[in-house]
Amino acid sequence: MSDLNTTLALLTHHKTIRQFKPQPIATDIIEKLIATAQHTATSNFCQNYSIISVTDSAKKRAIAAISGQDYVANNGHLLIMIADQQRNQQLALAEHEPDKLLHSTDKFLAAVFDTVLVTQSLVVAAESIGIGSVILGSVLNDAQQMIQLLELPPLTFPLLGLALGYPEQDPSEKPRLPERAVHFTNHYPRKPVALTNYNQQVQAYYQNRRQTPRTTNYQQHIAQSISQELGNRADLAAIIQAQGFLLDFKTDREDH
């Protein structure tokens, strides 16, 4: 294990790319990446995900406006990753099987698992051929508008975006938490793991990076990340349920 093989080196040097060359990614390459990622493990072999390529420039701009990030419009290709129990609902109905379970927390989580596993395979597959990416949690800034834009039916939900493209930047690698802070044996630690050195490492990273340097350490970064208002994200619970998921939860917002 002293030398990294090709795949380990690829994973170890992962960097999120947010500036892409204008060159679009060829359709056959996108199809090849998706065909590759389709081999990812899925929950009970149910393949509870779908992928939508957004090529319409007006839709791309609308999604960039939701995300608040110009790289959502300016990239080589934009994918939206959909948690999907709709296809299974159709198949179940054709077999005259009641679809009650598809509305459970269990099956929502299964769809989320499958969608996110495939997303990471797409990231790795793309990087292996020199294509960078950024995973876009920011599509959830307005999930309802995403649903309308992509004409998403019941039992589907737009979980993540994935912007792909040929890199136009070479950012420095962000230091990760020390392994002892994320990896435990047999039980969760009874006391918090001290992160003094890591706080300093992250501060040094932020101070030294080329773009938007600042003095934040890791603890301050985490505090800031939960100091913002949720905005439309406060409606996520109601929107997920309006799509037919997580019906074993209740909300006060069902009349919205």
Next chain:
Amino acid sequence: MSDLNTTLALLTHHKTIRQFKPQPIATDIIEKLIATAQHTATSNFCQNYSIISVTDSAKKRAIAAISGQDYVANNGHLLIMIADQQRNQQLALAEHEPDKLLHSTDKFLAAVFDTVLVTQSLVVAAESIGIGSVILGSVLNDAQQMIQLLELPPLTFPLLGLALGYPEQDPSEKPRLPERAVHFTNHYPRKPVALTNYNQQVQAYYQNRRQTPRTTNYQQHIAQSISQELGNRADLAAIIQAQGFLLDFKTDREDH
């Protein structure tokens, strides 16, 4: 793209392994795999996950009993993947930042995303050095017992298991859905995509496989997968909330 590079070939030939040689995976290899997977993209650089190695044989057997699968006890190494906002809560409290957002759907999903992305990186990293794996959604058969076994504090949740080991089987590759059934352009399809040929492919796979052959086609497989009782999985909503997550949902079961 006509030739597959090493990483694309690895992803394309992924197979879940459920029979492992008794040989344990060396600790330094596990640590190397985790250090590699830690470079995976995380939501807003918040690293909302933890990983617990289960080496205690009584705990391993207890988790195998929850999963109902002997390969959960019989493998080279067992990891439990934890969605984790507890570490962030500690950091936020140290900065005197209110932790309200950590209890939202938004931050639960962020933790799920990070945990599942890292899980897939672990699968890929392991396969690159000849270690097979099976992702264990079955730990959710009794999430409450998992929480007790692993002493999981508030704002943590045991999302998935990952059994790793040197393969003792070479299963055939399961045919995936045709790309046109999972990949769309600009909007979700307005009519279901016909799966006649794929149904036949899956039926042929099940008929021809060495272990437990059967005649099920894909549509029948999906119908069967939602015909079972949820068992303890019906309590998932209440258990997730008892851990402090998804508090913007309500349940009828809050008194449990």
